[in-house]
Amino acid sequence: MDPRRTARTVSDPKVRQVGFFTQPSPPPGRSVSDPPPHDDTVRSLSPSSPPVNDHSPSGISLSPVMIPPPRHHSDTLLLRTALQATSPTTSFSYSARTVTIPPENEDVPSSFSPGLKVVSGKSPSSFPGVKASSVPASELTTVSVVNLHLVISEKAGGASVEVQNDQPANSKPLKEKTSKAERHALQEAQRAAKAAAKGGKTSSTASQSATKPSKAAKSPSQKNEDSQVAASEKKRVDRAPEKDRKKDAPHPRMQYDDMSRVEKAKRRAVVKQTEVRNRVELFRHLPQYEHGTQLPDLETKLFALDPMHHAIYKVGLQYLSGDICGGNARCIAMLQAFKEAIKDYSTPPEKTLIRDLTARISSYVSFLIECRPLSISMGNAIKFLKSRIAKLTLSLSEPDAKAALMLDIDRFINEKIILADKVIVKHAVTKIQDGDVLLTYGASSAVEMILLHAHELGKQFRVVVVDSRPKLEGQLLLRRLVRRGLSCTYTHVNAVSCIMHEVTRVFLGASSVLSNGTVYSRVGTACVAMVSHAFRVPVLVCCEAYKFHERVQLDSICSNELGNPDAISKVHGREEINYLEGLVNGENLQLLNLMYDATPSEYVSMVITDYGMVPPTSVPVIVREYQREHLWS
Amino acid sequence: MPDTQALVNDFLNKLKKRKIEGSQATAKQTAELLRSVISQTRVPYTNQAGALIDSVKAVGERLIAANPVAADKSSRSKKLKHDVIEAVNELIQDISTCHEQIAEQAVEHIHQNEVILTLGSSRTVLEFLCAAKEKKRSFRVFVAEGAPRYQGHLLAKELVTRGLQTTLITDSAVFAMISRVNMVIVGAHAVMANGGVIAPIGLNMVALAAQKHAVPFVVLAGSHKLCPLYPHNPEVLLNELRSPSELLDFGEFSDCLDFGSGDGAPLLHVVNPTFDYVPPKLVSLFITDTGGHNPSYMYRLIADYYSADDLVVQRRSTSGN
Numbered sequence: 001m002d003p004r005r006t007a008r009t010v011s012d013p014k015v016r017q018v019g020f021f022t023q024p025s026p027p028p029g030r031s032v033s034d035p036p037p038h039d040d041t042v043r044s045l046s047p048s049s050p051p052v053n054d055h056s057p058s059g060i061s062l063s064p065v066m067i068p069p070p071r072h073h074s075d076t077l078l079l080r081t082a083l084q085a086t087s088p089t090t091s092f093s094y095s096a097r098t099v100t101i102p103p104e105n106e107d108v109p110s111s112f113s114p115g116l117k118v119v120s121g122k123s124p125s126s127f128p129g130v131k132a133s134s135v136p137a138s139e140l141t142t143v144s145v146v147n148l149h150l151v152i153s154e155k156a157g158g159a160s161v162e163v164q165n166d167q168p169a170n171s172k173p174l175k176e177k178t179s180k181a182e183r184h185a186l187q188e189a190q191r192a193a194k195a196a197a198k199g200g201k202t203s204s205t206a207s208q209s210a211t212k213p214s215k216a217a218k219s220p221s222q223k224n225e226d227s228q229v230a231a232s233e234k235k236r237v238d239r240a241p242e243k244d245r246k247k248d249a250p251h252p253r254m255q256y257d258d259m260s261r262v263e264k265a266k267r268r269a270v271v272k273q274t275e276v277r278n279r280v281e282l283f284r285h286l287p288q289y290e291h292g293t294q295l296p297d298l299e300t301k302l303f304a305l306d307p308m309h310h311a312i313y314k315v316g317l318q319y320l321s322g323d324i325c326g327g328n329a330r331c332i333a334m335l336q337a338f339k340e341a342i343k344d345y346s347t348p349p350e351k352t353l354i355r356d357l358t359a360r361i362s363s364y365v366s367f368l369i370e371c372r373p374l375s376i377s378m379g380n381a382i383k384f385l386k387s388r389i390a391k392l393t394l395s396l397s398e399p400d401a402k403a404a405l406m407l408d409i410d411r412f413i414n415e416k417i418i419l420a421d422k423v424i425v426k427h428a429v430t431k432i433q434d435g436d437v438l439l440t441y442g443a444s445s446a447v448e449m450i451l452l453h454a455h456e457l458g459k460q461f462r463v464v465v466v467d468s469r470p471k472l473e474g475q476l477l478l479r480r481l482v483r484r485g486l487s488c489t490y491t492h493v494n495a496v497s498c499i500m501h502e503v504t505r506v507f508l509g510a511s512s513v514l515s516n517g518t519v520y521s522r523v524g525t526a527c528v529a530m531v532s533h534a535f536r537v538p539v540l541v542c543c544e545a546y547k548f549h550e551r552v553q554l555d556s557i558c559s560n561e562l563g564n565p566d567a568i569s570k571v572h573g574r575e576e577i578n579y580l581e582g583l584v585n586g587e588n589l590q591l592l593n594l595m596y597d598a599t600p601s602e603y604v605s606m607v608i609t610d611y612g613m614v615p616p617t618s619v620p621v622i623v624r625e626y627q628r629e630h631l632w633s
Numbered sequence: 634m635p636d637t638q639a640l641v642n643d644f645l646n647k648l649k650k651r652k653i654e655g656s657q658a659t660a661k662q663t664a665e666l667l668r669s670v671i672s673q674t675r676v677p678y679t680n681q682a683g684a685l686i687d688s689v690k691a692v693g694e695r696l697i698a699a700n701p702v703a704a705d706k707s708s709r710s711k712k713l714k715h716d717v718i719e720a721v722n723e724l725i726q727d728i729s730t731c732h733e734q735i736a737e738q739a740v741e742h743i744h745q746n747e748v749i750l751t752l753g754s755s756r757t758v759l760e761f762l763c764a765a766k767e768k769k770r771s772f773r774v775f776v777a778e779g780a781p782r783y784q785g786h787l788l789a790k791e792l793v794t795r796g797l798q799t800t801l802i803t804d805s806a807v808f809a810m811i812s813r814v815n816m817v818i819v820g821a822h823a824v825m826a827n828g829g830v831i832a833p834i835g836l837n838m839v840a841l842a843a844q845k846h847a848v849p850f851v852v853l854a855g856s857h858k859l860c861p862l863y864p865h866n867p868e869v870l871l872n873e874l875r876s877p878s879e880l881l882d883f884g885e886f887s888d889c890l891d892f893g894s895g896d897g898a899p900l901l902h903v904v905n906p907t908f909d910y911v912p913p914k915l916v917s918l919f920i921t922d923t924g925g926h927n928p929s930y931m932y933r934l935i936a937d938y939y940s941a942d943d944l945v946v947q948r949r950s951t952s953g954n
Contacts, residue, residue, distance in 0.1 A: 592800050
């Protein structure tokens with residue numbers, strides 16, 4: 001082994017320094033054996049030093065090209081030890097691991113001992129059925145602690161079952177996926193939890209020791225004995241690590257050509273939707289509704305909708321009318337509305353806060369979906385909120401729990417959106433030089449911030465704003481830029497090949513970047529990226545990391561949003577163009593108003609995120625390493 | 634020749650004010666104008682051809698000065714007066730019937746259950762698609778609207794009234810939809826000698842998308858659209874910029890138009906080009922009234938329509954010569 005490499009016991013083999021980087025000044029408290037910054041040298045991270053506890057990953061002094069190590073590396077370390085525990089060649093000792101890991105999740109409202117807190121905080125909520133990752137720790141700690149942890153992770157598993165289901169109308173088919181044994185164990189755990197809530201903390205351990213046999217019941221052939229349980233857990237260690245790593249495939253979304261599901265959804269629907277008469281056949285799997293009929297209908301129902309909180313209702317109406325538009329804006333508005341709803345929430349008698357609140361949130365989400373289909377950023381935020389609710393400890397009083405949730409929401413907005421934007425702007429302005437001609441498409445909040453910041457820094461550049469029908473969002477961006485003194489050129493998307501020969505860089509925003517590197521963004525972005533690629537102009541996509549998603553998409557047809565078809569037949573501002581009057585309801589004419597499209601990853605040179613500037617192929621890495629542990633833990 | 638001068642002036646005015654729309658109409662009227670010029674030229678007994686050629690050239694220069702992009706309407710010169718007039722008549726005839734001849738070939742290229750994409754509006758394309766429809770081929774058409782003139786709406790209306798399944802999409806959705814398209818069929822404004830196409834704006838984007846998805850890009854062009862020039866900087870030299878009011882409403886943006894940078898240059902530029910250049914490597918096939926051709930073959934067709942001396946109409950300087 002390379003003598004320069006430090007001992008393996010404290011190294012995180014997943015962290016490698018590759019590529020360009022500047023000399024990182026060693027952060028305080030790092031381990032003494034800081035290796036010299038060579039390529040491919042494994043960095044040693046002593047678990048005793050808090051890696052970066054400030055809020056943004058940019059606090060690490062790394063070059064933006066490198067993906068920084070995960071903040072809660074101890075979590076991955078534990079996973080690693082679980083994996084490597086089975087191999088006899090390594091010399092890990094569990095005790096070393098569990099003792100030295102510092103409490104990372106300070107804000108998890110729990111009153112447990114630090115060792116346990118780490119263990120509980122570690123289990124990511126998206127591992128539904130597998131608890132064995134925590135099993136090694138159980139060998140050391142007491143039985144009661146183990147059971148408590150197991151209960152919590154089961155609850156996390158239960159929540160994750162719901163979490164993975166973004167379509168509230170489909171909770172039934174989703175539940176079928178989890179095995180019967182798992183659901184049984186889940187119910188036992190929740191019953192025990194209720195009993196625990198009533199009985200207080202001391203009896204909780206007693207009741208939970210009763211749930212321990214139920215956990216063992218998962219493997220059907222096991223008997224309810226301690227020794228047997230220990231043996232079965234040991235066995236599960238072997239199988240579990242592989243299952244840990246292999247995640248479930250994300251569940252397919254609701255397809256609207258499945259008539260039975262559509263009927264079920266309609267029955268639960270709050271907003272009455274009438275289907276468009278001339279549906280485009282290719283898009284039968286997406287909802288196509290008449291626009292313009294929903295708003296008055298909802299307004300009349302305002303006072304009849306008792307269970308709907310007024311803030312949610314307001315936000316839903318704003319989505320429906322198009323007042324709030326854009327991934328970040330919609331997500332922030334939704335989270336603020338949830339905050340208000342949580343503030344006014346009170347648990348009904350005979351119900352637990354966690355289950356009832358989760359159900360309430362799901363009903364709000366289904367209402368919002370009826371107003372306008374969720375964007376991917378909103379979907380991720382909802383997953384986060386539900387996982388935070390699920391992680392609430394039972395012993396918290398209701399005001400404390402509500403305060404903790406509201407704090408979590410604030411933290412999410414602050415860290416994942418506002419600060420992330422600042423980091424993105426900081427990275428991106430390094431790519432703008434004097435004399436540049438920058439092209440952007442539509443109106444992206446991130447790109448606008450970048451351009452304004454670069455202008456404030458005094459860089460001399462020109463902007464080309466490309467716009468398209470029917471939303472004409474580029475005009476809003478154009479107005480804001482010209483007011484701040486940037487020199488702009490405005491054109492429409494057809495003319496992009498005429499103007500591309502003067503352009504030096506293209507900055508695009510995104511609604512999401514998917515796990516195969518495809519950029520999912522406003523329709524027309526793919527055209528701009530393609531033409532830029534043909535003219536060899538670099539394309540930089542600016543997207544916050546919370547918008548990344550694990551699903552994949554090859555073209556723009558599989559998943560999209562269909563807008564108002566009337567926006568196509570009528571041209572705003574030019575009334576003389578009304579050739580299609582009278583023909584719109586004919587049977588031969590269909591109008592297609594796509595909202596999104598999928599840009600293939602080969603047209604994108606670089607994705608600028610709050611984790612740095614990465615190629616589009618690194619997006620699944622960020623999804624896998626960061627979103628599970630940070631977003632939803 | 635006072636009468637002809639009046640005629641020529643009249644025609645030039647119409648061109649400048651864009652009252653004549655469409656390449657075919659322009660070509661026809663040019664040809665008719667030349668015919669009347671020729672018939673009224675008093676020909677000297679010697680050098681009849683030269684005189685004719687001179688008069689035609691003079692008119693041609695004025696036309697080019699008025700409308701530089703209509704380069705293909707210029708030199709058409711042949712031999713003697715009667716022959717010349719006959720030839721011009723034939724030319725006019727050709728121009729009128731090119732649509733039918735192109736449309737006859739439709740049935741070879743469009744089959745059952747195909748999906749066709751087009752952008753903007755071209756009468757040639759309309760006739761082409763309708764001819765295939767008449768032969769009982771059922772197919773679907775995606776029409777991209779072709780901002781900022783929105784001619785796609787016109788084409789969609791025509792197709793719908795003739796019973797074709799049409800879907801109207803925005804130009805930005807072209808890349809999204811092209812993966813489901815079997816063929817792209819478009820018209821052209823002019824075809825250059827290298828096989829490149831001067832086409833309505835947006836077609837270069839469509840051609841690139843078609844190349845990426847391996848969809849054939851078929852250009853329908855009557856032979857009167859053939860031009861002997863080679864494009865050197867086509868986006869700039871062979872283009873026209875139209876009024877920004879088609880893109881931005883002056884009323885809404887009047888406040889932005891007041892802003893200027895320190896040296897007085899306006900901060901806001903609006904670019905509204907009319908034409909796009911599609912390089913020959915993106916075109917799969919040209920369908921003309923003489924049949925289908927490869928882009929690399931188009932230069933041979935020039936010889937049929939242009940004489941070698943007249944490939945470029947020189948601008949006579951006013952100082953004489």
